[in-house]
Amino acid sequence: ADLLKENVLLSKQRLERARLNQNYARGNDLAVLRAQTDLNTDSVSLRNLERELSNTKRQLRRSLNVATDYDFSIVSPARPTAVPGYANLRELALANNPQVLLARQGVVMEERQLQMDEAANVPQVSLYGGPSFLRQDFEVNQIRSSQMIGPMAGFSVNYMLADGKKRKRNQAIQRLQVGISQAEAELAAEDVLLTLQNTWNNYQSLVEQLAFEEANLPFYTRNLAQSNINYAAGKVTDTDLRAAQIGLLAAEISIANKEVEVQTTYFQLLQLAGLITNF
Numbered sequence: 001a002d003l004l005k006e007n008v009l010l011s012k013q014r015l016e017r018a019r020l021n022q023n024y025a026r027g028n029d030l031a032v033l034r035a036q037t038d039l040n041t042d043s044v045s046l047r048n049l050e051r052e053l054s055n056t057k058r059q060l061r062r063s064l065n066v067a068t069d070y071d072f073s074i075v076s077p078a079r080p081t082a083v084p085g086y087a088n089l090r091e092l093a094l095a096n097n098p099q100v101l102l103a104r105q106g107v108v109m110e111e112r113q114l115q116m117d118e119a120a121n122v123p124q125v126s127l128y129g130g131p132s133f134l135r136q137d138f139e140v141n142q143i144r145s146s147q148m149i150g151p152m153a154g155f156s157v158n159y160m161l162a163d164g165k166k167r168k169r170n171q172a173i174q175r176l177q178v179g180i181s182q183a184e185a186e187l188a189a190e191d192v193l194l195t196l197q198n199t200w201n202n203y204q205s206l207v208e209q210l211a212f213e214e215a216n217l218p219f220y221t222r223n224l225a226q227s228n229i230n231y232a233a234g235k236v237t238d239t240d241l242r243a244a245q246i247g248l249l250a251a252e253i254s255i256a257n258k259e260v261e262v263q264t265t266y267f268q269l270l271q272l273a274g275l276i277t278n279f
Contacts, residue, residue, distance in 0.1 A: 003248070003249060003252050004042065004045055004046040004049055004249075005046060007042045007045075007046075007245060007249060008039070008042045008043055008046055010228065010245060011035065011038050011039035011042045011043075011245075012039060014035045014038070014039075014231070014238060014241060014242075015032070015035040015036055015039050017035075017231070017232065018031045018032045018034075018035040018238065019032055019035075026234075031238050034238055034239070034242075035238060038242055057071070057072055060072065080262070080263070080266040083203075083266065083269075084269075084273070086196075086197075086200050089196060089200065089269060089272070089273045090193060090196065092273035092274060092275065093192050093193065093196050093272050093273045093274060094189060094192075094193075095274070096273060096274025096275065097192050097272060097273070097274045098274065098277075099188050099191070099192055100185070100188055100189050100192055101274075102188075103181075103184055103185035103187075103188035103189070104185050106181045106184065106185065107178065107181040107182050107185050109181075110174070110177050110178045110180075110181040111178055113174055113177075114171065114174040114175060114177075114178055117167070117170050117171045117174050118171055192272060195272060196269070196272045196273075199265060199268050199269055199272060200269065202265055203262070203265040203266060203268075203269060206258060206261050206262045206265055207262060209258055210255065210258040210259065210262055213251065213254055213255050213258060214255060216251065217251050217252070217255065220244075220247050220248040220251045221248060223244045223247065223248070224244040224245055224247070224248045226244075227240055227241045227243075227244035227245075228241060228244075
């Protein structure tokens with residue numbers, strides 16, 4: 001927004017010079033028309049940006065449930081300072097990535113089911129026990145007799161001799177399912193590592209591009225300043241000044257966009273490593 005405001009101010013000054021030159025017969029109507037058109041374009045761009053900024057703040061206040069008069073400070077995206085190395089990210093991804101963990105959990109569940117199926121090959125032994133109380137009433141020579149109290153224990157063995165090979169068939173199917181789950185887990189890990197490698201390469205490339213563009217920014221700044229001086233002295237045309245103005249604006253916008261890309265890619269790396277869930 002600050003740069004657009006500077007553009008509007010510069011375009012106003014240029015329009016004033018063009019009109020002054022026209023009054024002294026050193027300019028023409030076309031130069032005034034170009035200056036007026038560029039001023040209108042810059043003014044519209046500034047108003048659109050201010051409207052979008054206002055709408056974004058309003059939506060953010062609603063999402064955060066804060067007062068309607070609460071204002072937000074607009075700052076550039078924070079630069080990542082402590083980026084884990086690729087080897088560290090790789091280890092974290094294999095240990096924490098939700099996709100990898102979910103696939104491994106599937107293997108554990110299938111192996112557990114296989115253990116339950118294989119347990120059917122072993123005879124089942126059931127133990128039971130507890131206190132017992134037995135009372136019997138009968139008469140012998142008109143004497144009523146009585147009771148027995150004591151512990152009770154026992155066990156039973158159950159084993160199915162013939163089931164039409166159902167157990168073997170179920171176990172064979174479950175072994176195949178375990179193998180499929182293991183293959184899916186390996187594939188999930190490979191997919192995550194491939195995505196991590198591509199994202200890491202993209203991140204490194206974006207960081208380098210951002211550094212190059214920031215190194216070039218002083219050139220565009222000096223070029224605009226010098227073009228403004230030369231335009232006032234009549235050494236360059238209004239078209240040259242406008243080109244310098246657009247060049248600086250494009251450079252600033254490109255850097256801002258690149259900063260967002262760097263930050264977004266950094267969060268993608270953290271998400272792949274399982275350090276954050278969503279962003």
